[in-house]
Amino acid sequence: MVLGSLVINLPKMDAEGFVYSFDFKPKSTDMASFGKIEMTSDVNISDQYTIINNQIYFSEVPQIIVFNTSIQKSIITETKLMYQDANSSWKEVNINFDTEVANARFNLETEGKKSSDGYHFVLNYKINTSSIYTLKPNTLLSFEYFFMGKLDKNDSANINLTLPKGFKPINNTGWRVQDERFVYSGLISETSGSFYTIFNTENNYSDSFESLKQEISNLRKDNAKLSEIISELEKGIESYKTENHNQSLEIKALNDRLLKAEEERKISDRISNNFWQFSWGLTILLPILLLVFAELRTKSVITSTQLLISSIVGTFVIFLILYILFIT
DSSP states (O other): OEEEEEOOOOGGGOOSBOOEEEEEEESSTTSOOOOSEEEEEEEEEOSSEEEEEEEEEESSOOSEEEEEEEEEGGGEEEEEEEEEOTTSOEEEEOOOOOTTSSEEEEEEEOTTOOOSSSEEEEEEEEEEGGGTOOOSTTOOEEEEEEEOSOOOTTOEEEEEEEOOTTOEESSOTTEEEETTEEEEEEEEOSSOOEEEEEEESSSOOHHHHHHHHHHHHHHHHHHHHHHHHHHHHHHHHHHHHHHHHHHHHHHHHHHHHHHHHHHHHHHHHHHHHHHHHHHHHHHHHHHHHHHHHHHHHHTTSSOHHHHHHHHHHHHHHHHHHHIIIIIO
């Protein structure tokens, strides 16, 4: 991923500076990463418009690229994205900004957009300068550019900045004058990944400069606090995941106990029902058996001793049969 950033203040769109970040990355981490990267960011600030032009080259690309910038969609007057095809012709691509965010973010399908030696893209943003800068005397303006992505030794990135006519940087080192405007060109590398300048129409910048330095320091402190909050939120999420996992285990254990209790209830119901049938069997069959033996004794078929033995044996046999049928 490559990220460029301009970090200043934007109160009510009538500001001392302009916040701009730009990055591109694969939509999914499991897709192929970028190959060699060559990028040039041209920022032209004029009285009427601020035009940001990003020229990007990749030797390889993933299936879908996500282009993202911190610029609010509401202040962009024009966006243009073009690619170079296999015949070296430039073709424009219609883009649709992501509706879920306020800034200008969109996806790009890269299939069929390869040139003869790789992938060439031009992404242009046009903004009314009055919405981001107050171009009047005694107004201190600043421009800060960060290249946040990691560059390999074969990659390259450059920043070109043109100031409005009549404005000049406090430190003229590295600047040149072209058509009465200050122009800066510099290399962004792995060891030098940022560029910062302050510009104004006046010579005395001391008070405003100290004020702006303090404001930038405050912004960086706020950013550190935000990082701490994000870290705490991440810890909270991990804690929630652990707690949720433990609760899931408890719910599973409870379900297992409920299933076991249900099985035990079914067994208990079966035993109760069998015992009920066993009891009724004894209640019905024993009197009948004893009645039969008594009738035999009355008719002198069996003796008293035989009646007693038959009653005991018959009772035991009936008990055993009913026990086998209903209890076991």
